[in-house]
Amino acid sequence: MKKIILILFSGLFLIVIVLAVMNWTTIKTLFILNKGTVEQKEYNIQIPFEYKLGLIFIDVKIDGSTYKFMLDSGSSNVISKDLAEKLNLQSANKNNVEDSKGVSSDFDFTVIEKIGIGQLNYLDTGAAIIDLDESDDIACLNIDGLIGANLMKKSIWKIDYTTKMIQISNDINSFEVPDGNKKIPMFTELTGSPIVDLLVDKTEEKNVIVDLGSNAGFSLSMDTYNALVNDNPAMVKRSSYGLSSSALNGNNFITTTFHEVLTNTISFGEVSLKDTHVKFSEDDKVSTIGSEFLENYDVIINWPDYEIILIKKKESSTLETSSYGFGYRYSNNNIVIDKLLNNSKAEKEGLKINDRIIRINNTFFDKVLVSEWCHILQNGLFDENSDTIELVILRGDKELTFNLTKEVLF
Numbered sequence: 457m458k459k460i461i462l463i464l465f466s467g468l469f470l471i472v473i474v475l476a477v478m479n480w481t482t483i484k485t486l487f488i489l490n491k492g493t494v495e496q497k498e499y500n501i502q503i504p505f506e507y508k509l510g511l512i513f514i515d516v517k518i519d520g521s522t523y524k525f526m527l528d529s530g531s532s533n534v535i536s537k538d539l540a541e542k543l544n545l546q547s548a549n550k551n552n553v554e555d556s557k558g559v560s561s562d563f564d565f566t567v568i569e570k571i572g573i574g575q576l577n578y579l580d581t582g583a584a585i586i587d588l589d590e591s592d593d594i595a596c597l598n599i600d601g602l603i604g605a606n607l608m609k610k611s612i613w614k615i616d617y618t619t620k621m622i623q624i625s626n627d628i629n630s631f632e633v634p635d636g637n638k639k640i641p642m643f644t645e646l647t648g649s650p651i652v653d654l655l656v657d658k659t660e661e662k663n664v665i666v667d668l669g670s671n672a673g674f675s676l677s678m679d680t681y682n683a684l685v686n687d688n689p690a691m692v693k694r695s696s697y698g699l700s701s702s703a704l705n706g707n708n709f710i711t712t713t714f715h716e717v718l719t720n721t722i723s724f725g726e727v728s729l730k731d732t733h734v735k736f737s738e739d740d741k742v743s744t745i746g747s748e749f750l751e752n753y754d755v756i757i758n759w760p761d762y763e764i765i766l767i768k769k770k771e772s773s774t775l776e777t778s779s780y781g782f783g784y785r786y787s788n789n790n791i792v793i794d795k796l797l798n799n800s801k802a803e804k805e806g807l808k809i810n811d812r813i814i815r816i817n818n819t820f821f822d823k824v825l826v827s828e829w830c831h832i833l834q835n836g837l838f839d840e841n842s843d844t845i846e847l848v849i850l851r852g853d854k855e856l857t858f859n860l861t862k863e864v865l866f
Contacts, residue, residue: 505622510672528605532602583604612759617747640764677743678738694715694866696795716866790812791837802860
């Protein structure tokens with residue numbers, strides 16, 4: 457999602473389901489989500505995937521038709537409300553869940569008789585029924601659901617970001633694992649999401665989800681941020697403030713603060729990294745490692761042996777991170793400012809949260825359609841090769857012009 461990252465930490469906050477209260481209803485939901493088997497006993501298949509916005513999309517067959525699902529090891533299975541109605545899936549239970557922002561909602565849970573992935577059939581698999589069109593950003597993905605950890609954990613999965621192929625097998629010996637690989641012990645939460653513990657400089661960060669449904673890199677807790685800054689007040693860091701959306705309903709916004717630091721070291725299992733960008737948000741309740749890091753490797757998630765294997769394919773980007781000092785979002789057919797970098801030229805010259813963008817250089821933004829917003833999410837709001845922009849905003853009934861230059865963050 458490099459174009460979105462350059463906008464200033466404006467990622468797609470997707471679904472991490474956390475069951476809020478352990479009661480009989482929750483126990484029943486967990487039973488539904490942990491149901492299921494693989495029809496084949498011995499198997500080793502490969503399937504292609506589409507990779508865009510730092511997210512993985514695969515074809516899934518249900519009831520004789522093919523649908524587009526996103527792969528998300530940080531979530532349970534999800535099926536869209538529209539597809540659930542089309543398939544006449546009945547609710548097996550209703551439960552209150554929290555998303556990764558701590559926002560609670562009631563959702564129905566169902567059982568899908570057969571989900572076909574390549575030549576494999578996953579039987580009697582639980583899924584949450586969610587209206588995926590409630591968030592404009594998630595609606596832009598044009599997906600019918602998520603393949604989550606409660607299905608994935610029935611097999612061993614290898615993600616090859618270079619060839620855009622996924623290998624799925626019941627036997628770890630089916631995978632080519634060259635010398636020089638890095639192994640990471642993992643454990644799982646109740647629905648199967650893979651979890652690791654990190655050491656960030658001298659600070660331990662526990663319970664970090666390896667999340668194929670996140671297009672960020674390392675997104676960690678504020679406790680770790682505070683510890684890092686206390687241990688090393690002079691460390692390289694930048695902060696911004698603005699609006700953050702709920703994962704389950706991307707049109708609900710709260711004001712929050714965002715931070716990014718350049719750590720000396722991050723280590724987990726046999727992996728040791730230097731000079732790594734790490735992001736923090738004051739409203740995030742879940743710590744994750746996403747595709748910005750994972751795409752540098754072939755990733756094998758070996759649920760049966762509680763192990764992740766990373767096979768390095770390319771070096772992590774060491775390019776300078778730069779920004780015009782603001783982020784943006786879509787709101788009621790308009791594009792508005794939603795984040796500002798502290799002490800940036802954009803902030804110092806008076807740009808404000810919720811200013812409506814009406815022009816950038818020679819491109820006008822008037823009554824932006826959802827389809828146009830989806831194009832912007834995919835391609836960015838401006839030419840990333842340019843170092844300057846003329847930004848015109850509307851505040852009330854007054855037009856204001858800002859001439860901004862990219863600023864190096866790290």
